[in-house]
Amino acid sequence: MSQCLVRKDDDRAEKADYSPSLGMENGSVLQEVKLLNDPQLNPRRCSQVITMLLYMLNQGEAFSKIGKLGLLLLWHFVHFVVSIWYFAVGIAYMLESYLVASGAFKEYKTHDIAKLQYLAIVIESGEAYETSKVITLLKWLAAIGVKHICLYDTEGVLKKSKETILENSNATFWEGLDKRSSLLDQKLMTIEFASFSDGKEAVAKAANLLFVNHLKLGGDLMAPIFTERNITDALRAIGCKGPDPDLLLVYGPARCHLGFPAWRMRYTEIVHMGTLKSMKFGSLVKAIHKYTMVHQNYGR
Numbered sequence: 001m002s003q004c005l006v007r008k009d010d011d012r013a014e015k016a017d018y019s020p021s022l023g024m025e026n027g028s029v030l031q032e033v034k035l036l037n038d039p040q041l042n043p044r045r046c047s048q049v050i051t052m053l054l055y056m057l058n059q060g061e062a063f064s065k066i067g068k069l070g071l072l073l074l075w076h077f078v079h080f081v082v083s084i085w086y087f088a089v090g091i092a093y094m095l096e097s098y099l100v101a102s103g104a105f106k107e108y109k110t111h112d113i114a115k116l117q118y119l120a121i122v123i124e125s126g127e128a129y130e131t132s133k134v135i136t137l138l139k140w141l142a143a144i145g146v147k148h149i150c151l152y153d154t155e156g157v158l159k160k161s162k163e164t165i166l167e168n169s170n171a172t173f174w175e176g177l178d179k180r181s182s183l184l185d186q187k188l189m190t191i192e193f194a195s196f197s198d199g200k201e202a203v204a205k206a207a208n209l210l211f212v213n214h215l216k217l218g219g220d221l222m223a224p225i226f227t228e229r230n231i232t233d234a235l236r237a238i239g240c241k242g243p244d245p246d247l248l249l250v251y252g253p254a255r256c257h258l259g260f261p262a263w264r265m266r267y268t269e270i271v272h273m274g275t276l277k278s279m280k281f282g283s284l285v286k287a288i289h290k291y292t293m294v295h296q297n298y299g300r
Contacts, residue, residue, distance in 0.1 A: 097282030108285055111292040113145040120150040120245035120268070122260055124252025127276040128157035131164055137251075138169040140281050142189055144288060149191050150174070150245060154258050156195035166191065174242075192242060196259040206234040235263065244268060247291045249284075251276040269294070 100108050119141065123134065134151070141149060151158045151165070158165070166173060174192035210226055213234075248257060248270045255272045257265065271287045273279065 093283070094280070097280040097286070100282035100285050101280070102282075108289050111289045113288070113292065115292045116146060116246050116288060118148045118150070118243045118245045119146050120152060120248040120260065120264075122248060122250045122252070122258050123151070123153045123158065123276060124254065124258065125153045125155040125157050127252060128153040128155075130276060131161045133276050133279065134158065134161075135165060135168045137276075137279060137284075138165070138171065138189070138191070140284055142169070142171075144285065146288070147187075147189055148174075148243070149189065150194055150242070151191055152194045152258070152260050154196045156197060159193045159195060162193050194242075194261070199259060199261040202235060202261065206231060209234045209237060231263065247271065247288070249273050249287060251279065 099105060103109060121137070128134070138149065149171075162173070165171075169189065169191070171189040171191045174190045210230060242264060244264050244266060245268050248260065248265065248268050250257060250270065250272045251274070252258065253275060257270060269291055271291075273283060273287065
C-alpha cells in the first residue's frame with residue numbers, strides 16, 4: 001500500500017515538472033502556430049499549440065524583466081533631461097522678452113512698421129473669452145504702430161465681444177476693404193472679426209457663383225476648369241475676399257492656423273506665440289521686428 005502511494009506521488013511530481021514545450025525551440029513553436037490556420041486541425045492539437053505558445057511568452061517575460069526595468073530607468077532619465085531643457089528654455093525666453101520690452105536691445109527699438117500693412121491674430125476659442133487679455137494685446141499693437149488687424153477664432157467668440165473690444169481699444173470696425181492701397185488711408189486702427197463659419201460660407205457661396213457663371217457661358221459640366229483668378233474674383237464678388245495678412249500670430253496651445261481662410265494666406269508668415277495667458281510685450285515686439293527684417297520675393 002505504501003509503495004502504491006509513493007508511486008502516485010512520484011507521478012504527480014513528474015507531472016508538475018513536465019512542460020508541453022520542454023526541449024522545443026522558439027522557432028519550432030512558431031512553426032506549430034502556423035498550423036492553426038488549418039481548418040482540419042485537431043482540437044486537442046490546437047490546445048497543445050496554444051499551451052506551448054503561452055509558455056514561451058511567459059518565459060520571455062521572465063527573462064525580459066531586467067530589460068524592461070532598464071528601459072523604464074532610461075525613459076525617466078530622458079524625461080528628466082528634456083524637462084530641465086524646456087525649463088531652461090522657458091527661463092531664457094522670459095528673460096529675453098523682459099529685456100526686449102525694457103529697451104535693452106537697441107535693434108528692437110526701430111523697425112519699419114510700414115511693411116506690416118495687415119496683421120492677423122488667431123486665438124484659440126477657449127482663450128478668446130478672456131476679453132481683457134485681447135484688449136491688452138490690441139493696445140500693445142497700437143503702441144507698436146499696427147493699424148489693420150484681423151481677429152479670428154474658430155467658434156466666433158470674439159464676434160460676440162465685438163462692441164466691447166472696439167470701445168476699449170479705440171478702434172473702428174473693418175468695412176470690407178480689399179485693395180491694399182486703401183489700407184494706407186486709414187488713420188485709426190481697424191479691426192476685422194472672422195471665424196471658421198465665415199470661411200465655410202464663403203466657399204459655398206463662391207462655388208455656387210462659379211457654377212452659375214459656368215452654366216451661363218455654356219461650359220462643360222463634366223470637367224469645369226477654375227483658376228485661382230476665378231476663385232479670387234468669386235470671393236470678391238460675394239464680399240468675402242479681404243486683404244491677405246502679411247503676418248499671422250497664433251495664440252493657443254496648437255501650432256496651426258486653426259482654420260483661418262487658406263485663400264488669404266498665400267504669402268503670409270505664421271508665428272506661434274504660445275498661449276494668450278503667457279503673452280508678453282517683448283515677444284510681440286520681437287516677432288514683428290523679425291518680420292520687418294525679412295525680404296520677401298513673392299515667387300518672382
